Amino acid sequence: MAEAAAVGAESLSSGQARAARAVLGQLVLPGEELLLPEHEDAEGPGGAGERPLRLSPAPRSRVRVVCGPGLRRCGERLLVTKCGRLRHKEPGGGGGGVYWVDSQQKRYVPVKGDHVIGIVTAKSGDTFKVDVGGSEPASLSYLAFEGATKRNRPNVQVGDLIYGQFVVANKDMEPEMVCIDSCGRANGMGVIGQDGLLFKVTLGLIRKLLAPDCEIIQEVGKLYPLEIVFGMNGRIWVKAKTIQQTLILANIFEACEHMTTEQRRQIFSRLAES
Amino acid sequence: METDTHIRADARAEAGPRSLGCSLRHFACEQNLLSRPDGSASFLQGDTSVLAGVYGPAEVKVSKEIFNKATLEVLLRPKIGLPGVAEKSRERLIRNTCEAVVLGALHPRTSITVVLQVVSDAGSLLACCLNAACMALVDAGVPMRALFCGVTCALDSDGNLVLDPTLKQEKEARAVLTFALDSVEQKLLMSTTKGLYSNAELQQCLAAAQAASQHVFRFYRESLQRRYSKS
Numbered sequence: 001m002a003e004a005a006a007v008g009a010e011s012l013s014s015g016q017a018r019a020a021r022a023v024l025g026q027l028v029l030p031g032e033e034l035l036l037p038e039h040e041d042a043e044g045p046g047g048a049g050e051r052p053l054r055l056s057p058a059p060r061s062r063v064r065v066v067c068g069p070g071l072r073r074c075g076e077r078l079l080v081t082k083c084g085r086l087r088h089k090e091p092g093g094g095g096g097g098v099y100w101v102d103s104q105q106k107r108y109v110p111v112k113g114d115h116v117i118g119i120v121t122a123k124s125g126d127t128f129k130v131d132v133g134g135s136e137p138a139s140l141s142y143l144a145f146e147g148a149t150k151r152n153r154p155n156v157q158v159g160d161l162i163y164g165q166f167v168v169a170n171k172d173m174e175p176e177m178v179c180i181d182s183c184g185r186a187n188g189m190g191v192i193g194q195d196g197l198l199f200k201v202t203l204g205l206i207r208k209l210l211a212p213d214c215e216i217i218q219e220v221g222k223l224y225p226l227e228i229v230f231g232m233n234g235r236i237w238v239k240a241k242t243i244q245q246t247l248i249l250a251n252i253f254e255a256c257e258h259m260t261t262e263q264r265r266q267i268f269s270r271l272a273e274s
Numbered sequence: 275m276e277t278d279t280h281i282r283a284d285a286r287a288e289a290g291p292r293s294l295g296c297s298l299r300h301f302a303c304e305q306n307l308l309s310r311p312d313g314s315a316s317f318l319q320g321d322t323s324v325l326a327g328v329y330g331p332a333e334v335k336v337s338k339e340i341f342n343k344a345t346l347e348v349l350l351r352p353k354i355g356l357p358g359v360a361e362k363s364r365e366r367l368i369r370n371t372c373e374a375v376v377l378g379a380l381h382p383r384t385s386i387t388v389v390l391q392v393v394s395d396a397g398s399l400l401a402c403c404l405n406a407a408c409m410a411l412v413d414a415g416v417p418m419r420a421l422f423c424g425v426t427c428a429l430d431s432d433g434n435l436v437l438d439p440t441l442k443q444e445k446e447a448r449a450v451l452t453f454a455l456d457s458v459e460q461k462l463l464m465s466t467t468k469g470l471y472s473n474a475e476l477q478q479c480l481a482a483a484q485a486a487s488q489h490v491f492r493f494y495r496e497s498l499q500r501r502y503s504k505s
Contacts, residue, residue: 027495027498027499027502029494030375031420031421031456031457070415070417072377072417081418082415082418083412083413083415083498083502085502105313106414107414109331109381135330135331135332135333135381135383135384136333171380172382
């Protein structure tokens, strides 16, 4: 009904909003408006005209919906602000779940709780300045390392790689990182060791690699023994036994983005033979 | 990644019976072709070609910092030589258009820089710059309220309307009008005109541009669809 009509009309510019449920996994462009399921009937195209006049408006079911990256609230609708595929996550208990746009972006914008790889660019007093690829460097206190005290400073030099987590990240303030979890444990975070190779990929690829059941990681793991760190800011640090293997791994990850599953399997089988 | 569409417009119906040359030239667009910028696009309209790169939201100089929104900068490089007054004026027009659609308030104290390199100019250069800038901004993932496009109209001495004119048509024209339109309501974001025209002709050109913008936005969607079909 209303949903089908909206999709058929391909409403890029006609000002008609499409139903969010109908375009899941499809491409959405900035400026599009999406209807949430509970408003589809009331506000869908044609719905307004055919709706019988009600004396008292029916009580609207208030459903909690979270707007992820690339979406904004616009009255009762969602306004798309980035180009990409629309995704939805069903809520655990009640509510409308989370909607977001999966885009192929390269620039990182700090988000609280994200694990990132940063490069120490300066030491100033009791903080380090860490470049994470965002619009300004993040600050990292020297006390935010496991076992660090005022007397026992961590051994961090300018140019070191840091794997840490954002505790403060909002648009108006300088982002702040830590290398400990809430229990004071390093939990894998801290200065990344010597050697290895750091390279950059798009943010979309990182998200794909960090998905719980990512094939690429499993296949790569079978190939060589390796150490690997993924930063949500699009940086990957990898280290294998030899430099040659490290370079091969880096090239695989960089190429993964533009390969289909079939092509990838072929490459992996060829590498496994050699 | 390259996408082509051939658009022979039906803008004629809206533009009135007098206009006969109401067709857009061959469009092509390629995105994410440069590795260093955060977003890039090359846009072709006939023989006119512009390459755009977008950096941002990136670090901003303290002198240019705006505390409640992003600093938007547009740099237009001519094919040969240094940018002059004409480029500066175009930069300003493009910047004002971008500012109208980019949601700068989401990234305060940052800079968004759009660099446009003219590869070849064969008419409707400003429109092509606007289209390239829009595609590069989309590629960079800069939050935007809507998409925008540029459409150039030329009126020749007989009052005939030509959409997306070539350099020769622009030179012979009595008036050249360029509009920037948004994708939500086809509202006018920017207009710049040169030459003599009547009020009725302006309205006629605007109507034709609005009709043509539908084709441009459809082309945008097709070309983005192809880009995202890869993943």
